[in-house]
Amino acid sequence: MATITDRFKGLGVDNAPGQHSSKEDVEQQISDALIGDPLEGRTVDFSHGDVDAFPPPPGSFEHFEAGVEEGSTQAYTEYRGRKTLRDDLADSLGRFTGTTVDPNRELILTPGTQGALFLAISSLVATGDRVAIVDPDYFANRKLVEFFGASPVSVSLHFEDAAKVPELDLKTLEDVFASGVKTFLFSNPNNPTGVVYRLAQLEEVARLARQYDVTVIVDQLYSRQIFAGVEYHHLRAQPEMMTNTITIMGPSKTESLSGYRLGVAFGPEHLVARMEKVQAITTLRAGGYSQAVFRSWFQEEAGWLEQRISDHQAIRDELVGVLTRGDSSFTVRPTEGGSYIYPELPSLSISIDLFVHLLRRQAGVIVTPGSEFTVHPTRRVRLNFSQDRSAAINAVKRMVELVERYKV
Amino acid sequence: MATITDRFKGLGVDNAPGQHSSKEDVEQQISDALIGDPLEGRTVDFSHGDVDAFPPPPGSFEHFEAGVEEGSTQAYTEYRGRKTLRDDLADSLGRFTGTTVDPNRELILTPGTQGALFLAISSLVATGDRVAIVDPDYFANRKLVEFFGASPVSVSLHFEDAAKVPELDLKTLEDVFASGVKTFLFSNPNNPTGVVYRLAQLEEVARLARQYDVTVIVDQLYSRQIFAGVEYHHLRAQPEMMTNTITIMGPSKTESLSGYRLGVAFGPEHLVARMEKVQAITTLRAGGYSQAVFRSWFQEEAGWLEQRISDHQAIRDELVGVLTRGDSSFTVRPTEGGSYIYPELPSLSISIDLFVHLLRRQAGVIVTPGSEFTVHPTRRVRLNFSQDRSAAINAVKRMVELVERYKV
Numbered sequence: 001m002a003t004i005t006d007r008f009k010g011l012g013v014d015n016a017p018g019q020h021s022s023k024e025d026v027e028q029q030i031s032d033a034l035i036g037d038p039l040e041g042r043t044v045d046f047s048h049g050d051v052d053a054f055p056p057p058p059g060s061f062e063h064f065e066a067g068v069e070e071g072s073t074q075a076y077t078e079y080r081g082r083k084t085l086r087d088d089l090a091d092s093l094g095r096f097t098g099t100t101v102d103p104n105r106e107l108i109l110t111p112g113t114q115g116a117l118f119l120a121i122s123s124l125v126a127t128g129d130r131v132a133i134v135d136p137d138y139f140a141n142r143k144l145v146e147f148f149g150a151s152p153v154s155v156s157l158h159f160e161d162a163a164k165v166p167e168l169d170l171k172t173l174e175d176v177f178a179s180g181v182k183t184f185l186f187s188n189p190n191n192p193t194g195v196v197y198r199l200a201q202l203e204e205v206a207r208l209a210r211q212y213d214v215t216v217i218v219d220q221l222y223s224r225q226i227f228a229g230v231e232y233h234h235l236r237a238q239p240e241m242m243t244n245t246i247t248i249m250g251p252s253k254t255e256s257l258s259g260y261r262l263g264v265a266f267g268p269e270h271l272v273a274r275m276e277k278v279q280a281i282t283t284l285r286a287g288g289y290s291q292a293v294f295r296s297w298f299q300e301e302a303g304w305l306e307q308r309i310s311d312h313q314a315i316r317d318e319l320v321g322v323l324t325r326g327d328s329s330f331t332v333r334p335t336e337g338g339s340y341i342y343p344e345l346p347s348l349s350i351s352i353d354l355f356v357h358l359l360r361r362q363a364g365v366i367v368t369p370g371s372e373f374t375v376h377p378t379r380r381v382r383l384n385f386s387q388d389r390s391a392a393i394n395a396v397k398r399m400v401e402l403v404e405r406y407k408v
Numbered sequence: 409m410a411t412i413t414d415r416f417k418g419l420g421v422d423n424a425p426g427q428h429s430s431k432e433d434v435e436q437q438i439s440d441a442l443i444g445d446p447l448e449g450r451t452v453d454f455s456h457g458d459v460d461a462f463p464p465p466p467g468s469f470e471h472f473e474a475g476v477e478e479g480s481t482q483a484y485t486e487y488r489g490r491k492t493l494r495d496d497l498a499d500s501l502g503r504f505t506g507t508t509v510d511p512n513r514e515l516i517l518t519p520g521t522q523g524a525l526f527l528a529i530s531s532l533v534a535t536g537d538r539v540a541i542v543d544p545d546y547f548a549n550r551k552l553v554e555f556f557g558a559s560p561v562s563v564s565l566h567f568e569d570a571a572k573v574p575e576l577d578l579k580t581l582e583d584v585f586a587s588g589v590k591t592f593l594f595s596n597p598n599n600p601t602g603v604v605y606r607l608a609q610l611e612e613v614a615r616l617a618r619q620y621d622v623t624v625i626v627d628q629l630y631s632r633q634i635f636a637g638v639e640y641h642h643l644r645a646q647p648e649m650m651t652n653t654i655t656i657m658g659p660s661k662t663e664s665l666s667g668y669r670l671g672v673a674f675g676p677e678h679l680v681a682r683m684e685k686v687q688a689i690t691t692l693r694a695g696g697y698s699q700a701v702f703r704s705w706f707q708e709e710a711g712w713l714e715q716r717i718s719d720h721q722a723i724r725d726e727l728v729g730v731l732t733r734g735d736s737s738f739t740v741r742p743t744e745g746g747s748y749i750y751p752e753l754p755s756l757s758i759s760i761d762l763f764v765h766l767l768r769r770q771a772g773v774i775v776t777p778g779s780e781f782t783v784h785p786t787r788r789v790r791l792n793f794s795q796d797r798s799a800a801i802n803a804v805k806r807m808v809e810l811v812e813r814y815k816v
Contacts, residue, residue: 003534048484074667261692261694282523290698
């Protein structure tokens, strides 16, 4: 039987985005490893996007304001979210995914996509279960599974060779499903690699899920930000997958609305019903007034989304250029969707974790260590490049320069 | 081992505030039981307060607006909440409770007090544990305990006889603690009865908690709204209780800020650290911009809180008057703190649950059935009287009139 100590063994927040308070023992290691002078430049926090560099769509705040003015009816919504908003969102999400979404039965509004992920896992996973997750993938996936006393089972995503098509290890996925695993959780585009799953792969995921009666939770947080030349496909739109797919999305990233804490999950009626029951004892509902901001989602003015995508693609191209130019010792796959790059650093004389601390101290560059995303040893770090363009370029140049000091 | 079906056995939302969509089978029962014409009048939803009748303190929205304008630094705070806000709040909460609160170690900002309750329970309760809760008390307490695979153990609060001092059954509490229960959860003022615990009782709760090494979670959501002649005491201020008390508060009720989803928990460092780890996988943080609204909490202009308390006390007095006048067959204890009254209806020819449905249909009066708060049979209903005064009085008069139709 799992004890309370068990629950917290795998839960850490020290390396998570926004959590950067250094511990004393790390301070000593940093001092011991210091080489050279600090690299001057504007501090860039690549652990999350910068909503000052990429502000929300015009009008989003005004929707919030109108919600406050409306008062009680917007403050106290049904736990699954206000009906009029669900009606509009179900329509948008149905069209976006090429399916239909029932606003009354298949959709719940949540406090951020993190809230949606938590509720989805809580609706499916019990003590002793095993859950298939991708390696690498969003760092909270593993923690969520373990929080419910279940065990994650890794399925590898092969992305390292940028010259090859990225590939989920479908042979292992089938073995895992055949062994009795009933839940599969993954992000598409993949966090942290920026990989977008190919249609043939999603078709096979769907076929296996149907064959082995597996419910799939797909985190599509970045599915509106797909770069030129990449095709995006929704798992929900695969044959018969509406009955065993929970899709998670939200306006926190591309739309820069993270400060409002908004997300959605849509999927089978009985699972949405469970999610609402858990929401009733965790946060009651997504913030009432914040829900009103959903009125701006999928309603951006013409060209807004296209501009946002091309702006990010331009930054991606510049950063990939800095990381791969000339005698660079980095390897990196260009992002296909979303705002992350996940470069591999060369061999260093110090640990990657210590380098990440030094990078922050000596160069004002905050990145997330790859160890948050994979159980395997890695020299990768994740950067969210939704940043001021020139600040981001200069920061990555400083990272390259600092790497030179510690290269073996 | 608990299955996923076990998890959802005890979780229901149908009678919860804001969840009033009638099921088809109930419709038939309502039709069969109808007596007389509808009672006309403005609909009043007593399941929660009306923020239109009691708006938030001036300036709260402007703090939100300033947070949005500040951008990234307010959108992406530490998971436990922004440091500058924690500094100010720790000071206010320390003075309010007659203790000190360490802003860095002992305080976490949460999405509503519901979020704080969930995190507190998650930091203490594991599968197979038993947890002491009061009967009656907030309906989510029991569900939270069961969600984590633990069992609630009831300790009675005797409140029924309004002529007597309310009394927690301390003999049972000691027996429960002696039997190995390590967590005790209760609200003060009590939800739904409006009882405020007497000092002698809190002293004994503290003594027993120390003796049996029990951690106490005390939900003080309504502790700023204490009516004339009632003394309020903070459990945290009892000797040596700062090391084994988690105190939960928030500005959703008296301050009418529920639409922003804000709460706080303060208590021992190691438990706050656990709560932050769970917050990292549930909602990441209390909404970033919403956190800025905490700047208005405990900073209301002179006289604002006193006016709010006396306004509510006046409504309480009127409603108690309507319920107990002349030949009334209701019994009710006048609220000592908070905005709830919990009257007992006379014996009716139909079930209380059906009466609650009829009351809504025939009289436009929405109340929460007492069965949400106790495991014992009850003819009580809960009303949140933070409402427009004359609308509330008229609605309670309609309730009295409808009761007359069904009295046996």
